[in-house]
Amino acid sequence: MRYVIAVAETNSFTRAAERCLVVQSALSHQIARLERELGARLFDRTSRRVRLTPAGEAFLPAARQCLDAAERAAADVAAAVGEIRGRLTVGVIPTVAAVDIPAALHDFHRRYPRVRIGLRVGASEELVEHVKQGAIEVAFLGLPATARPQGVRAYELARDRHVAVVAPAHPLAKEPDVDLRRLSSEVFVDFPAGTAGRMQSDQAFSAAGLVRDVAFEVTAADLMARLIQQGLGVAMLPSTYTPQLTGVATIPVTDAPARVEHLVWSRFGLTPAATAFLTVLGIPSELLTGRNRQDP
Structure with a gap:
């Protein structure tokens, strides 16, 4: 097999x-x-x-x-005799900011060296499906404030708001703030249509009765930043993530959409490695044992 x-x-x-x-x-x-x-x-x-x-x-x-x-x-x-081993595959969105993923994996590997660690980067909706199917054990998601992960156990990590990301020479770079109406006249760089990362901005512009031009659809935030640096477009990204980008300027958006980062895992039991990883991250023990359940 x-x-x-x-x-x-x-x-x-x-x-x-x-x-x-x-x-x-x-x-x-x-x-x-x-x-x-x-x-x-x-x-x-x-x-x-x-x-x-x-x-x-x-x-x-x-x-x-x-x-x-x-x-x-x-x-x-192995866990029954006090040894944690097996596999741990972690899913992350490209703009995860609530947890330092490399540092968390390093800490986990130091404590449990016999666990084989893997990492998958993808969109939130893809990662949720992978968790449901058992292809990955845990995943870090970013969703609009109006949405919650479905069919999985979830723990809210952080809330954030989007900021505008522009080239340093862009006229908006000198402004103290900007609103969605002003941004709607710009050409946008964004995540692919239908993804959770894109949905937050789409919903905000739609709720304001505005239409925008998304000319560049990319899956990697670093490529997004490079397109912005060349003056090809602007973007809206979580404020806690943008400090990782270089060569761009950020501006507060007065009516910006909110984002919630979630950590999710299967509703049908955790592997010993996944349980150990969630414990390292400080997830409350009652959520891991099934008490105080708040599954969507």
């Missing part, structure tokens, strides 16, 4: 074998043996590509669940 997952994720028997630290012939032999046992081919193979068959598509989710269950069982046994 590990070999099948590796081939599915790399679309290559060669790269899958490298990932699994086995020779390609051994990996191919084991997958062929599994296909004979199942009575169906899992992959279509050509000289140029490898792709899952419908049978392979059906097999993959269950295979992942089986491997996750095996890893969870081993981690639970």
Whole structure:
């Protein structure tokens, strides 16, 4: 099952074998043996590509669940004898500011060196789905003040307001503040439409009866800043995040939208590693044990 997952994720028997630290012939032999046992081919193979068959598509989710269950069982046994190990995959939005993620992961790794740590960066709505599916254990989100994470356990970390981000030479850079009406005449750099990071600004302009021009849609805040530096547009970003940016100016927005940062995890139980990580972050123990539950 590990070999099948590796081939599915790399679309290559060669790269899958490298990932699994086995020779390609051994990996191919084991997958062929599994296909004979199942009575169906899992992959279509050509000289140029490898792709899952419908049978392979059906097999993959269950295979992942089986491997996750095996890893969870081993981690639970280790925790029962006082050892935290296993996997911890953390999801973060690009503009997380409430927690210093590298420092938190360093602290956790120092305390629990046998836990394999992973990190995924994505949009809030994607990360929530990954938590629900068990692909990641915990995630840091940023949502409009009017929204709450759905289908997961959540803990509010911080509240913030957006500021305008412009090039240092932009006429607004010298202003003490600005409002949405003035900003609506500018060309914007923003996150992709439909994402939580974009939704906060879209809702604010819509509520004010204003329309703006979002010409640049990007997923990385550092690229956003580089576009702004070149005078190609302006943006609105959380005030606690913007100090990480260089070469730009920020202006308070009098009617700016608010953002809430949340930490979320599964409603259906925590791995020992995830429990340990949340404890390191100072999450109240009653939330981890299920008491005082406030699930959406």
